[in-house]
Amino acid sequence: MSTSTSTSTSTSSPPSPQIAMLGLGSMNGAILAGLLDSAVNPEQVRATTRSAATAVQRAQQYGITVHAEQDDAEANRSAAGDADVIFLGVKPHGIVALAAEIADALKPGAVVVSVAAAISVDMIEAALPQGQPVIRSMPNTPLSVGLGVVGLVPGTHASAQDTETVARLLGASGAVHVIEESQIDALTGISGSGPAYAFYLAEQMAEAGVQLGLDRALAADLAAQTIYGAGKMLVAHQAAGTADAAGLRRAVCSPNGTTERAIHAFDDHGLPAAVQAAVNASAHRSAEITDELRSAD
Numbered sequence: 001m002s003t004s005t006s007t008s009t010s011t012s013s014p015p016s017p018q019i020a021m022l023g024l025g026s027m028n029g030a031i032l033a034g035l036l037d038s039a040v041n042p043e044q045v046r047a048t049t050r051s052a053a054t055a056v057q058r059a060q061q062y063g064i065t066v067h068a069e070q071d072d073a074e075a076n077r078s079a080a081g082d083a084d085v086i087f088l089g090v091k092p093h094g095i096v097a098l099a100a101e102i103a104d105a106l107k108p109g110a111v112v113v114s115v116a117a118a119i120s121v122d123m124i125e126a127a128l129p130q131g132q133p134v135i136r137s138m139p140n141t142p143l144s145v146g147l148g149v150v151g152l153v154p155g156t157h158a159s160a161q162d163t164e165t166v167a168r169l170l171g172a173s174g175a176v177h178v179i180e181e182s183q184i185d186a187l188t189g190i191s192g193s194g195p196a197y198a199f200y201l202a203e204q205m206a207e208a209g210v211q212l213g214l215d216r217a218l219a220a221d222l223a224a225q226t227i228y229g230a231g232k233m234l235v236a237h238q239a240a241g242t243a244d245a246a247g248l249r250r251a252v253c254s255p256n257g258t259t260e261r262a263i264h265a266f267d268d269h270g271l272p273a274a275v276q277a278a279v280n281a282s283a284h285r286s287a288e289i290t291d292e293l294r295s296a297d
């Protein structure tokens with residue numbers, strides 16, 4: 001496994017760790033969907049939510065055991081204590097408190113994986129027993145359909161085997177990149193937040209189609225399938241080294257044709273600057289939240 005390359009899957013039989021998902025909202029839910037579509041059985045997973053209503057809904061949705069903190073104050077500790085891999089999936093401001101809450105319930109050697117933006121390895125390690133393996137991650141929601149991207153930052157006490165275990169779990173539903181912590185804000189700006197950019201583009205393409213007279217369902221399907229196809233094509237060509245995004249874009253543009261006119265409209269309306277500003281804004285917000293939470297301590 002090397003920095004910033006997708007993990008290769010080893011040929012040895014996959015491990016079957018017990019997994020705890022603490023918090024089961026958009027992100028941990030997407031990770032769970034990907035896990036259950038791969039080699040993970042529902043019996044391997046215990047999850048928690050804050051509210052009882054959410055726990056009932058999620059248990060039905062995923063076919064796993066979900067306990068609510070509202071019903072059982074020990075829910076997080078109990079799920080974490082049985083687990084080999086624990087995904088912390090609450091909002092950033094709740095991560096350190098959640099780590100502290102489960103600290104003395106953890107098995108020695110259990111790997112604590114944070115999915116939170118902005119919460120650094122040292123902040124999590126400080127809340128856990130000395131030597132507890134920690135991995136900071138930045139996943140994205142397309143893990144739910146097997147097409148995610150994940151950045152992993154191994155903590156001070158995470159062994160190569162710990163990283164391999166987590167990379168194998170997540171790598172079944174996406175591309176995993178092991179990175180330095182200094183790279184994670186930038187990765188967040190591209191792939192963590194990035195699905196929202198693609199969805200926003202799809203929204204605007206469909207809206208334009210409606211304004212041109214198409215019915216909304218048709219316009220939405222045209223936009224979605226086009227972004228899906230283009231993404232799949234780009235990944236295939238980049239992996240094969242046969243084309244990059246700019247080359248594939250140029251191949252759609254006939255001289256003085258329709259697409260060339262559209263790309264000029266993007267440029268006239270500042271799309272390159274807008275997209276770069278958006279990625280930068282996400283990355284800088286990640287660093288800003290880190291600073292806010294550090295100074296709140």
Ligand SMILES: NC(=O)c1ccc[n+]([C@@H]2O[C@H](COP(=O)([O-])OP(=O)(O)OC[C@H]3O[C@@H](n4cnc5c(N)ncnc54)[C@H](OP(=O)(O)O)[C@@H]3O)[C@@H](O)[C@H]2O)c1
Binds near residue numbers: 025027090091094116
């Ligand atoms: N959404 C993304 O695309 C994305 C991408 C990358 C990383 N992340 C990171 O993922 C984390 C979660 O974000 P999200 O979008 O998934 O938020 P979310 O949808 O609001 O989910 C948060 C979950 O945490 C639960 N929760 C809150 N407090 C809890 C507690 N004390 N014990 C157990 N469960 C608790 C909530 O339960 P209730 O529903 O009952 O309140 C809910 O299930 C954040 O740290 C974020 O930075 C998100």
